Amino acid sequence: MRKLEPALTSVANPRVKGWAKLSERKHRQREGRFKLEGVHLVAEALAAGWPLECVVFDEGAGIPPELVQFAEREEAQGNGPLWIPASPDVIAKCSETETPQPVFAVALRVERKAEQLFRGEGGPVVVLDGVQDPGNVGTIIRSAAASGASAVVLGKGTADLYNAKTLRSTMGALFSIPVMEADLPQLLPEAKARGIPLFGTSLKATESCYACDLSGSPWLLLGNEGAGLSPEVMELVDRPIIIPMTGRTESLNVAMAATVLLFEAQRQRLVRLRHPSFPSS
Template structure:
Protein backbone atom coordinates (compact mmCIF):
# COMPACT_ATOMS: atom_id res chain seq x y z
CA UNK A 1 0.00 0.00 0.00
CA UNK A 2 1.34 3.42 -1.01
CA UNK A 3 2.05 5.49 2.11
CA UNK A 4 2.22 8.74 0.15
CA UNK A 5 -0.64 11.26 0.14
CA UNK A 6 -0.45 13.35 -3.06
CA UNK A 7 -0.85 17.13 -3.08
CA UNK A 8 -1.10 18.81 -6.47
CA UNK A 9 -2.91 22.10 -5.80
CA UNK A 10 -1.71 25.44 -4.40
CA UNK A 11 -5.11 25.72 -2.72
CA UNK A 12 -4.55 22.64 -0.56
CA UNK A 13 -5.14 23.56 3.11
CA UNK A 14 -2.22 21.49 4.36
CA UNK A 15 0.08 23.30 1.96
CA UNK A 16 -1.22 26.68 3.15
CA UNK A 17 -0.49 25.69 6.74
CA UNK A 18 3.09 24.66 5.91
CA UNK A 19 3.70 28.00 4.21
CA UNK A 20 2.60 29.78 7.38
CA UNK A 21 5.42 27.98 9.22
CA UNK A 22 7.85 30.19 7.30
CA UNK A 23 6.95 33.04 9.70
CA UNK A 24 7.49 33.38 13.44
CA UNK A 25 3.79 34.14 13.88
CA UNK A 26 2.79 30.97 12.01
CA UNK A 27 5.22 28.80 13.96
CA UNK A 28 3.87 30.18 17.24
CA UNK A 29 0.26 29.65 16.16
CA UNK A 30 0.78 25.97 15.29
CA UNK A 31 3.67 25.30 17.72
CA UNK A 32 5.30 23.60 14.75
CA UNK A 33 8.51 23.92 12.79
CA UNK A 34 9.33 22.83 9.24
CA UNK A 35 12.80 21.35 8.85
CA UNK A 36 14.51 20.36 5.61
CA UNK A 37 16.98 17.70 4.63
CA UNK A 38 18.09 14.28 5.76
CA UNK A 39 20.56 15.56 8.38
CA UNK A 40 18.12 17.74 10.31
CA UNK A 41 15.44 15.05 10.17
CA UNK A 42 17.93 12.52 11.53
CA UNK A 43 18.99 14.91 14.32
CA UNK A 44 15.37 15.58 15.28
CA UNK A 45 14.71 11.85 15.45
CA UNK A 46 17.73 11.24 17.67
CA UNK A 47 16.59 14.07 19.95
CA UNK A 48 13.17 12.45 20.38
CA UNK A 49 11.26 15.36 18.86
CA UNK A 50 7.62 14.64 17.95
CA UNK A 51 6.96 14.47 14.20
CA UNK A 52 3.67 15.62 12.69
CA UNK A 53 4.20 15.22 8.92
CA UNK A 54 6.80 14.16 6.41
CA UNK A 55 6.92 15.90 3.03
CA UNK A 56 8.69 14.65 -0.11
CA UNK A 57 9.30 16.00 -3.59
CA UNK A 58 7.84 13.60 -6.16
CA UNK A 59 10.97 14.06 -8.29
CA UNK A 60 13.08 12.65 -5.43
CA UNK A 61 10.63 10.02 -4.27
CA UNK A 62 13.06 7.12 -4.69
CA UNK A 63 15.71 8.78 -2.52
CA UNK A 64 13.05 9.84 -0.03
CA UNK A 65 11.84 6.25 0.28
CA UNK A 66 15.37 5.12 1.13
CA UNK A 67 15.52 7.69 3.91
CA UNK A 68 12.00 6.98 5.12
CA UNK A 69 12.66 3.25 5.30
CA UNK A 70 14.99 3.89 8.21
CA UNK A 71 12.65 6.16 10.14
CA UNK A 72 10.74 4.63 13.05
CA UNK A 73 8.05 7.32 12.99
CA UNK A 74 4.64 6.55 11.52
CA UNK A 75 3.16 9.89 10.46
CA UNK A 76 1.36 11.08 7.33
CA UNK A 77 3.72 11.37 4.36
CA UNK A 78 2.78 13.89 1.68
CA UNK A 79 4.06 13.79 -1.89
CA UNK A 80 4.31 17.19 -3.59
CA UNK A 81 5.08 18.17 -7.15
CA UNK A 82 8.54 19.81 -7.48
CA UNK A 83 7.05 23.30 -7.78
CA UNK A 84 4.84 22.85 -4.72
CA UNK A 85 7.72 21.43 -2.70
CA UNK A 86 9.84 24.45 -3.66
CA UNK A 87 7.04 26.75 -2.46
CA UNK A 88 7.23 25.41 1.11
CA UNK A 89 11.01 24.93 1.20
CA UNK A 90 13.19 27.85 2.33
CA UNK A 91 16.52 26.65 0.98
CA UNK A 92 17.83 27.64 -2.46
CA UNK A 93 18.48 24.01 -3.39
CA UNK A 94 15.92 21.85 -1.54
CA UNK A 95 16.96 18.26 -0.79
CA UNK A 96 13.53 16.88 -1.61
CA UNK A 97 12.54 15.83 1.89
CA UNK A 98 11.19 17.85 4.81
CA UNK A 99 9.29 17.33 8.02
CA UNK A 100 6.94 19.23 10.28
CA UNK A 101 7.88 18.74 13.91
CA UNK A 102 6.62 19.96 17.25
CA UNK A 103 8.60 22.96 18.48
CA UNK A 104 10.76 22.09 21.51
CA UNK A 105 9.62 23.92 24.65
CA UNK A 106 11.52 24.29 27.93
CA UNK A 107 10.65 25.87 31.26
CA UNK A 108 12.57 28.05 33.72
CA UNK A 109 12.51 25.14 36.17
CA UNK A 110 14.21 22.84 33.66
CA UNK A 111 17.01 25.32 33.02
CA UNK A 112 17.62 26.03 36.71
CA UNK A 113 17.22 22.55 38.18
CA UNK A 114 20.03 20.95 40.23
CA UNK A 115 21.06 24.26 41.78
CA UNK A 116 23.72 22.56 43.87
CA UNK A 117 25.55 21.38 40.74
CA UNK A 118 28.12 23.21 38.57
CA UNK A 119 26.56 24.69 35.45
CA UNK A 120 27.34 27.02 32.58
CA UNK A 121 24.70 29.25 31.02
CA UNK A 122 24.76 31.62 28.09
CA UNK A 123 22.67 34.80 28.17
CA UNK A 124 22.14 36.65 24.89
CA UNK A 125 20.98 40.24 24.57
CA UNK A 126 19.56 41.13 21.14
CA UNK A 127 21.64 38.85 18.92
CA UNK A 128 20.13 39.68 15.54
CA UNK A 129 22.03 37.71 12.92
CA UNK A 130 20.53 34.21 12.36
CA UNK A 131 23.89 32.74 11.38
CA UNK A 132 25.47 34.06 14.58
CA UNK A 133 22.72 32.66 16.77
CA UNK A 134 22.78 29.26 15.07
CA UNK A 135 26.56 29.02 15.44
CA UNK A 136 26.34 30.10 19.09
CA UNK A 137 23.72 27.42 19.80
CA UNK A 138 25.82 24.72 18.15
CA UNK A 139 28.98 25.86 20.01
CA UNK A 140 27.13 26.09 23.32
CA UNK A 141 25.91 22.51 23.07
CA UNK A 142 29.40 21.30 22.16
CA UNK A 143 30.87 23.11 25.19
CA UNK A 144 28.35 21.57 27.59
CA UNK A 145 26.26 24.66 28.28
CA UNK A 146 23.21 23.78 30.37
CA UNK A 147 20.88 26.36 28.86
CA UNK A 148 20.48 29.54 26.85
CA UNK A 149 18.50 32.61 27.85
CA UNK A 150 17.41 34.68 24.84
CA UNK A 151 16.61 38.29 25.64
CA UNK A 152 14.31 40.68 23.81
CA UNK A 153 15.47 41.60 20.34
CA UNK A 154 17.19 38.25 19.78
CA UNK A 155 16.29 36.61 16.48
CA UNK A 156 13.76 33.78 16.65
CA UNK A 157 15.75 30.57 17.34
CA UNK A 158 13.38 28.69 15.01
CA UNK A 159 14.09 30.97 12.06
CA UNK A 160 15.08 28.63 9.21
CA UNK A 161 18.59 30.13 8.93
CA UNK A 162 19.18 29.66 12.66
CA UNK A 163 17.92 26.07 12.45
CA UNK A 164 20.33 25.23 9.61
CA UNK A 165 23.32 26.92 11.30
CA UNK A 166 22.61 25.15 14.62
CA UNK A 167 22.81 21.77 12.84
CA UNK A 168 20.39 20.04 15.20
CA UNK A 169 21.67 21.46 18.49
CA UNK A 170 18.49 23.45 19.11
CA UNK A 171 16.55 20.18 19.35
CA UNK A 172 18.62 19.26 22.42
CA UNK A 173 19.93 22.40 24.11
CA UNK A 174 17.35 23.93 26.50
CA UNK A 175 16.64 27.59 25.74
CA UNK A 176 14.16 30.15 26.91
CA UNK A 177 13.10 33.53 25.55
CA UNK A 178 12.69 35.98 28.43
CA UNK A 179 13.17 39.65 29.25
CA UNK A 180 16.66 39.77 30.76
CA UNK A 181 15.40 42.10 33.48
CA UNK A 182 13.61 38.99 34.75
CA UNK A 183 16.08 36.29 33.67
CA UNK A 184 19.23 37.77 35.22
CA UNK A 185 17.76 38.06 38.74
CA UNK A 186 16.51 34.46 38.46
CA UNK A 187 20.00 33.28 37.59
CA UNK A 188 21.58 35.23 40.44
CA UNK A 189 18.99 33.90 42.92
CA UNK A 190 19.99 30.36 41.91
CA UNK A 191 23.64 31.04 42.71
CA UNK A 192 24.85 31.85 39.19
CA UNK A 193 27.62 34.43 38.70
CA UNK A 194 26.98 36.75 35.72
CA UNK A 195 30.15 37.31 33.67
CA UNK A 196 30.25 40.13 31.13
CA UNK A 197 32.86 41.37 28.68
CA UNK A 198 34.50 44.76 28.26
CA UNK A 199 37.58 45.96 26.32
CA UNK A 200 38.51 47.85 29.50
CA UNK A 201 37.96 44.96 31.93
CA UNK A 202 41.57 44.77 33.11
CA UNK A 203 41.43 40.95 33.39
CA UNK A 204 41.87 38.55 30.51
CA UNK A 205 39.41 35.70 30.13
CA UNK A 206 42.10 33.09 30.85
CA UNK A 207 43.03 34.84 34.11
CA UNK A 208 39.51 34.80 35.48
CA UNK A 209 38.56 31.78 37.64
CA UNK A 210 35.00 30.99 36.53
CA UNK A 211 32.80 30.07 39.52
CA UNK A 212 31.09 26.67 39.60
CA UNK A 213 27.82 28.20 38.42
CA UNK A 214 28.52 30.82 35.76
CA UNK A 215 26.59 32.62 33.03
CA UNK A 216 28.32 34.42 30.17
CA UNK A 217 26.39 37.51 29.04
CA UNK A 218 26.87 38.58 25.42
CA UNK A 219 25.29 41.47 23.58
CA UNK A 220 24.12 42.79 20.26
CA UNK A 221 26.52 42.66 17.30
CA UNK A 222 26.63 46.45 17.02
CA UNK A 223 26.14 47.97 20.47
CA UNK A 224 27.05 45.13 22.83
CA UNK A 225 25.12 44.53 26.06
CA UNK A 226 22.44 47.05 26.96
CA UNK A 227 23.75 49.30 29.80
CA UNK A 228 20.45 48.62 31.61
CA UNK A 229 21.86 45.17 32.53
CA UNK A 230 25.17 46.47 33.94
CA UNK A 231 23.99 46.25 37.55
CA UNK A 232 23.49 42.48 37.21
CA UNK A 233 27.07 41.80 36.06
CA UNK A 234 29.30 40.35 38.80
CA UNK A 235 32.59 40.34 36.86
CA UNK A 236 33.94 41.63 33.55
CA UNK A 237 36.66 40.05 31.44
CA UNK A 238 38.26 40.77 28.09
CA UNK A 239 39.75 38.72 25.28
CA UNK A 240 43.22 40.01 24.36
CA UNK A 241 43.55 41.23 20.78
CA UNK A 242 47.17 42.21 20.07
CA UNK A 243 46.33 42.62 16.40
CA UNK A 244 44.72 45.69 14.83
CA UNK A 245 41.11 44.52 14.88
CA UNK A 246 38.86 46.22 17.40
CA UNK A 247 36.37 43.42 18.05
CA UNK A 248 35.45 39.81 17.40
CA UNK A 249 32.28 38.37 15.93
CA UNK A 250 29.90 37.50 18.78
CA UNK A 251 29.83 33.81 17.82
CA UNK A 252 33.65 33.70 18.00
CA UNK A 253 33.58 35.50 21.34
CA UNK A 254 31.14 32.93 22.71
CA UNK A 255 33.37 30.08 21.57
CA UNK A 256 36.52 31.58 23.10
CA UNK A 257 34.85 32.23 26.47
CA UNK A 258 32.92 28.97 26.69
CA UNK A 259 35.98 26.89 25.90
CA UNK A 260 38.09 28.72 28.47
CA UNK A 261 35.35 27.94 30.96
CA UNK A 262 35.42 24.32 29.81
CA UNK A 263 39.24 24.18 30.05
CA UNK A 264 39.04 25.25 33.68
CA UNK A 265 36.40 22.62 34.41
CA UNK A 266 37.99 19.84 32.40
CA UNK A 267 40.25 18.22 35.00
CA UNK A 268 37.23 17.84 37.29
CA UNK A 269 34.68 16.63 34.73
Protein backbone atom coordinates in the same frame (compact mmCIF):
# COMPACT_ATOMS: atom_id res chain seq x y z
CA MET B 1 7.92 0.23 4.44
CA ARG B 2 4.98 1.92 6.14
CA LYS B 3 1.87 2.93 4.21
CA LEU B 4 2.26 6.50 3.01
CA GLU B 5 -0.22 9.35 3.00
CA PRO B 6 -1.72 10.24 -0.42
CA ALA B 7 0.61 12.44 -2.50
CA LEU B 8 0.04 16.18 -2.43
CA THR B 9 0.32 17.79 -5.85
CA SER B 10 -1.54 21.11 -5.62
CA VAL B 11 -0.05 24.26 -4.09
CA ALA B 12 -3.65 25.38 -3.48
CA ASN B 13 -4.19 22.55 -1.00
CA PRO B 14 -5.11 24.07 2.43
CA ARG B 15 -2.53 21.88 4.12
CA VAL B 16 0.19 23.15 1.81
CA LYS B 17 -0.88 26.76 2.32
CA GLY B 18 -0.66 26.25 6.08
CA TRP B 19 2.88 24.89 5.83
CA ALA B 20 3.95 27.77 3.59
CA LYS B 21 2.69 30.28 6.16
CA LEU B 22 5.15 28.87 8.69
CA SER B 23 7.82 30.87 6.89
CA GLU B 24 6.44 33.85 8.84
CA ARG B 25 7.26 34.29 12.52
CA LYS B 26 3.75 35.32 13.52
CA HIS B 27 2.30 32.08 12.19
CA ARG B 28 5.00 29.98 13.85
CA GLN B 29 4.30 31.64 17.19
CA ARG B 30 0.54 31.36 16.88
CA GLU B 31 0.53 27.71 15.85
CA GLY B 32 3.48 26.44 17.87
CA ARG B 33 4.95 24.81 14.77
CA PHE B 34 7.96 25.39 12.54
CA LYS B 35 9.61 23.88 9.48
CA LEU B 36 12.84 21.93 9.17
CA GLU B 37 14.30 21.87 5.66
CA GLY B 38 16.79 19.34 4.39
CA VAL B 39 17.84 15.78 5.13
CA HIS B 40 20.33 16.67 7.87
CA LEU B 41 17.99 18.71 10.08
CA VAL B 42 15.13 16.26 9.66
CA ALA B 43 17.40 13.30 10.47
CA GLU B 44 18.77 15.05 13.57
CA ALA B 45 15.24 15.79 14.79
CA LEU B 46 14.12 12.18 14.22
CA ALA B 47 17.22 10.79 15.93
CA ALA B 48 16.61 13.03 18.96
CA GLY B 49 12.94 12.07 19.20
CA TRP B 50 11.80 15.66 18.64
CA PRO B 51 8.00 15.82 18.10
CA LEU B 52 7.30 16.04 14.37
CA GLU B 53 3.87 16.38 12.82
CA CYS B 54 4.88 15.16 9.39
CA VAL B 55 7.78 14.58 7.01
CA VAL B 56 7.14 15.70 3.43
CA PHE B 57 9.38 14.36 0.65
CA ASP B 58 9.67 14.51 -3.14
CA GLU B 59 7.32 11.86 -4.54
CA GLY B 60 9.63 11.20 -7.50
CA ALA B 61 12.75 10.65 -5.43
CA GLY B 62 11.05 8.83 -2.54
CA ILE B 63 12.08 8.92 1.11
CA PRO B 64 15.77 9.95 1.28
CA PRO B 65 17.99 6.95 2.10
CA GLU B 66 19.23 8.64 5.29
CA LEU B 67 15.65 8.76 6.62
CA VAL B 68 14.44 5.27 5.66
CA GLN B 69 15.62 3.78 8.97
CA PHE B 70 13.46 6.24 10.89
CA ALA B 71 10.37 5.53 8.76
CA GLU B 72 10.88 1.77 9.30
CA ARG B 73 11.46 2.22 13.03
CA GLU B 74 8.26 4.19 13.44
CA GLU B 75 6.30 1.70 11.39
CA ALA B 76 7.46 -1.07 13.74
CA GLN B 77 6.59 1.02 16.81
CA GLY B 78 3.29 2.27 15.42
CA ASN B 79 4.00 5.94 16.11
CA GLY B 80 5.84 8.96 14.79
CA PRO B 81 5.05 11.58 12.16
CA LEU B 82 3.06 11.16 8.97
CA TRP B 83 5.20 10.53 5.89
CA ILE B 84 3.76 12.44 2.94
CA PRO B 85 4.94 12.38 -0.69
CA ALA B 86 4.54 15.67 -2.54
CA SER B 87 5.23 17.17 -5.94
CA PRO B 88 8.28 19.40 -6.52
CA ASP B 89 5.90 22.37 -6.84
CA VAL B 90 4.51 21.75 -3.35
CA ILE B 91 7.99 21.42 -1.86
CA ALA B 92 9.12 24.62 -3.60
CA LYS B 93 6.03 26.43 -2.27
CA CYS B 94 7.02 25.52 1.29
CA SER B 95 10.75 26.11 0.89
CA GLU B 96 12.69 29.19 2.03
CA THR B 97 15.77 28.50 -0.07
CA GLU B 98 16.44 29.22 -3.76
CA THR B 99 17.23 25.55 -4.32
CA PRO B 100 14.57 23.57 -2.42
CA GLN B 101 15.67 20.52 -0.49
CA PRO B 102 13.92 17.20 -1.35
CA VAL B 103 12.42 16.91 2.13
CA PHE B 104 11.08 19.06 4.93
CA ALA B 105 9.35 18.37 8.22
CA VAL B 106 6.78 20.25 10.26
CA ALA B 107 7.92 20.23 13.89
CA LEU B 108 6.24 21.20 17.13
CA ARG B 109 7.77 23.77 19.46
CA VAL B 110 8.98 22.37 22.78
CA GLU B 111 8.51 24.81 25.64
CA ARG B 112 11.25 24.78 28.28
CA LYS B 113 10.77 25.86 31.88
CA ALA B 114 13.12 28.47 33.37
CA GLU B 115 13.45 26.41 36.54
CA GLN B 116 15.79 23.98 34.83
CA LEU B 117 18.30 26.83 34.38
CA PHE B 118 18.84 27.04 38.13
CA ARG B 119 19.90 23.46 38.75
CA GLY B 120 23.60 24.30 38.67
CA GLU B 121 24.44 21.08 36.85
CA GLY B 122 26.67 20.71 33.84
CA GLY B 123 28.36 23.55 32.01
CA PRO B 124 27.51 27.23 31.68
CA VAL B 125 24.26 28.82 30.58
CA VAL B 126 24.70 31.10 27.56
CA VAL B 127 22.51 34.22 27.61
CA LEU B 128 22.06 36.29 24.44
CA ASP B 129 20.94 39.89 24.72
CA GLY B 130 19.85 41.32 21.38
CA VAL B 131 22.03 39.15 19.13
CA GLN B 132 20.26 39.88 15.87
CA ASP B 133 22.01 37.81 13.21
CA PRO B 134 20.40 34.37 12.77
CA GLY B 135 23.72 32.88 11.72
CA ASN B 136 25.39 34.08 14.90
CA VAL B 137 22.58 32.73 17.09
CA GLY B 138 22.66 29.36 15.36
CA THR B 139 26.44 29.11 15.61
CA ILE B 140 26.37 29.97 19.32
CA ILE B 141 23.79 27.25 19.94
CA ARG B 142 25.99 24.80 18.04
CA SER B 143 29.09 25.78 20.05
CA ALA B 144 27.12 25.56 23.29
CA ALA B 145 25.99 22.03 22.50
CA ALA B 146 29.48 20.99 21.39
CA SER B 147 31.17 22.30 24.54
CA GLY B 148 28.75 20.82 27.08
CA ALA B 149 26.85 23.96 28.04
CA SER B 150 23.67 23.52 30.08
CA ALA B 151 21.34 25.74 28.06
CA VAL B 152 21.00 28.79 25.84
CA VAL B 153 18.67 31.69 26.71
CA LEU B 154 17.46 34.13 24.06
CA GLY B 155 16.60 37.58 25.37
CA LYS B 156 14.58 40.36 23.77
CA GLY B 157 15.80 41.49 20.36
CA THR B 158 17.58 38.21 19.64
CA ALA B 159 16.95 36.48 16.31
CA ASP B 160 14.05 34.04 16.19
CA LEU B 161 15.15 30.52 17.07
CA TYR B 162 12.82 29.04 14.45
CA ASN B 163 13.95 31.29 11.61
CA ALA B 164 15.14 29.07 8.75
CA LYS B 165 18.62 30.66 8.78
CA THR B 166 18.95 30.17 12.54
CA LEU B 167 17.92 26.53 12.26
CA ARG B 168 20.37 25.85 9.43
CA SER B 169 23.18 27.43 11.41
CA THR B 170 22.52 25.20 14.43
CA MET B 171 23.21 22.15 12.24
CA GLY B 172 20.76 20.22 14.42
CA ALA B 173 22.28 21.28 17.76
CA LEU B 174 18.88 22.66 18.74
CA PHE B 175 17.82 19.08 19.41
CA SER B 176 20.60 18.33 21.90
CA ILE B 177 20.58 21.38 24.21
CA PRO B 178 17.71 23.25 25.89
CA VAL B 179 17.07 26.63 24.24
CA MET B 180 14.47 29.04 25.57
CA GLU B 181 13.29 32.62 25.30
CA ALA B 182 13.12 34.80 28.41
CA ASP B 183 12.70 38.33 29.74
CA LEU B 184 16.27 39.01 30.91
CA PRO B 185 15.47 41.89 33.34
CA GLN B 186 13.18 39.44 35.11
CA LEU B 187 15.30 36.27 34.79
CA LEU B 188 18.75 37.61 35.67
CA PRO B 189 17.88 39.03 39.14
CA GLU B 190 16.46 35.63 40.04
CA ALA B 191 19.71 33.98 38.97
CA LYS B 192 21.71 36.45 41.08
CA ALA B 193 19.46 35.78 44.07
CA ARG B 194 20.30 32.08 43.76
CA GLY B 195 24.02 32.82 43.82
CA ILE B 196 24.71 32.18 40.15
CA PRO B 197 27.66 34.26 38.88
CA LEU B 198 26.88 36.39 35.85
CA PHE B 199 29.84 37.05 33.53
CA GLY B 200 29.29 39.59 30.77
CA THR B 201 31.52 40.37 27.82
CA SER B 202 32.56 43.99 27.46
CA LEU B 203 35.28 45.80 25.51
CA LYS B 204 35.62 48.10 28.53
CA ALA B 205 36.32 45.24 30.94
CA THR B 206 39.79 44.75 32.39
CA GLU B 207 39.45 41.21 33.73
CA SER B 208 40.60 38.46 31.39
CA CYS B 209 38.27 35.53 30.83
CA TYR B 210 41.31 33.29 31.41
CA ALA B 211 41.67 34.62 34.96
CA CYS B 212 38.09 33.66 35.87
CA ASP B 213 36.74 30.41 37.23
CA LEU B 214 34.33 29.24 34.55
CA SER B 215 34.53 25.59 35.57
CA GLY B 216 31.16 25.40 37.31
CA SER B 217 27.82 26.52 35.91
CA PRO B 218 28.19 30.28 35.46
CA TRP B 219 26.03 32.30 33.12
CA LEU B 220 27.84 33.85 30.15
CA LEU B 221 26.12 36.98 28.84
CA LEU B 222 26.78 38.19 25.30
CA GLY B 223 25.28 41.22 23.64
CA ASN B 224 24.33 42.75 20.32
CA GLU B 225 26.83 42.58 17.45
CA GLY B 226 27.36 46.35 17.41
CA ALA B 227 26.29 47.69 20.80
CA GLY B 228 27.17 44.84 23.13
CA LEU B 229 25.10 44.19 26.24
CA SER B 230 22.26 46.63 26.84
CA PRO B 231 22.72 49.03 29.79
CA GLU B 232 19.81 47.35 31.58
CA VAL B 233 21.48 43.94 31.38
CA MET B 234 25.02 45.25 31.96
CA GLU B 235 23.91 46.63 35.34
CA LEU B 236 23.13 43.07 36.44
CA VAL B 237 26.51 41.62 35.43
CA ASP B 238 28.67 40.55 38.38
CA ARG B 239 31.95 40.40 36.50
CA PRO B 240 32.58 42.12 33.16
CA ILE B 241 35.20 40.14 31.25
CA ILE B 242 37.18 40.50 28.06
CA ILE B 243 38.95 38.07 25.76
CA PRO B 244 42.58 39.27 25.56
CA MET B 245 43.81 39.87 22.01
CA THR B 246 47.48 40.35 21.26
CA GLY B 247 46.94 40.81 17.54
CA ARG B 248 45.80 43.89 15.67
CA THR B 249 42.03 43.77 15.86
CA GLU B 250 39.54 45.50 18.09
CA SER B 251 36.97 42.78 18.69
CA LEU B 252 35.66 39.36 17.72
CA ASN B 253 32.41 38.40 16.07
CA VAL B 254 29.91 37.55 18.85
CA ALA B 255 29.67 33.91 17.76
CA MET B 256 33.46 33.61 17.81
CA ALA B 257 33.62 35.26 21.23
CA ALA B 258 30.98 32.90 22.60
CA THR B 259 32.89 29.92 21.23
CA VAL B 260 36.14 31.03 22.86
CA LEU B 261 34.42 31.43 26.24
CA LEU B 262 32.53 28.15 25.98
CA PHE B 263 35.58 26.09 25.17
CA GLU B 264 37.63 27.83 27.86
CA ALA B 265 34.88 26.83 30.30
CA GLN B 266 35.05 23.26 28.97
CA ARG B 267 38.84 23.23 29.36
CA GLN B 268 38.55 24.36 32.97
CA ARG B 269 35.92 21.70 33.75
CA LEU B 270 38.16 18.99 32.32
CA VAL B 271 41.14 20.27 34.29
CA ARG B 272 39.09 20.32 37.49
CA LEU B 273 37.96 16.74 36.90
CA ARG B 274 41.59 15.64 36.68
CA HIS B 275 42.83 18.01 39.38
CA PRO B 276 40.15 18.77 42.04
CA SER B 277 42.47 21.30 43.70
CA PHE B 278 42.45 23.47 40.56
CA PRO B 279 42.34 27.05 41.92
CA SER B 280 39.22 29.15 41.45
CA SER B 281 38.93 32.90 41.23
